[in-house]
Amino acid sequence: MIRETKFxxxxxxxxxxxSTVTGEQHKRGDxxxxSGTANAVxxxxxxGVTRACxxxxxxxxxxxxxxxxxxDPRAILSANLDGRYGGDCHARWDGENYWGSQKPFEMDLHLMLLEPMLADYPVIPDGYDGWWTYQAQR
Incomplete structure (x- = not known):
């Protein structure tokens, strides 16, 4: 991935x-x-509708x-990772409609992050590092 400063x-x-970047590696020939995962927004x-995810x-x-x-999470993210699947969205907010968990507690947690995130577009929420992309540099 590539870390960019401009959104x-x-x-x-x-x-x-x-803090959620985890994974394992193994030798494969030479x-x-x-393989790992990370939480992201x-x-x-x-x-024409912007959504926070x-x-x-x-x-x-x-x-x-x-x-x-x-x-080192940044060393992992800076590697030549395959991004063909993008993000696996668990919740989304567009300012009017919520999509995600129907469990009230989880929905509240999601909206506590997504509502201010969308209101402050394109600010990076506290606790997150960005902006990372799988796309090649231009």
Whole structure:
């Protein structure tokens, strides 16, 4: 992934909770494979409506030339990771409609993060590091 300082919704960027970056790696011939996850938040736009999203990212690569420092979240995120699946959205808020858990406690927790996030667009919420993208640098 690449860490960018400027937010552009077209770059499909994520703000990541670095304390949740986890994973395992193993040797694969003369290369290394890594598989992990991280919690993240992001913005997406559909039909002109901006949405604040929260969920998880799959972090993986099957062919890394060198092992990763699995104790350093930024080293993991900076690796050449495969981002074909993007984020797995668990909750979304567009200012009017909520999509996600129907458990009242979980819904409240989600909206406590998503409502101010959308209101302060495109601010990165406290506790998250961003903006990270799988897209190649321009």
């Amino acid at each position: 552009l919704i077209s770059r499909k960027q994520f703000a990541i909770d670095l 290369r290394y494979a890594f 992001w913005y997406r736009r559909q039909n 929260l969920g998880s990212l799959m972090l993986f690569s099957h062919y890394l030339p060198e092992p990763l420092d699995v104790d």
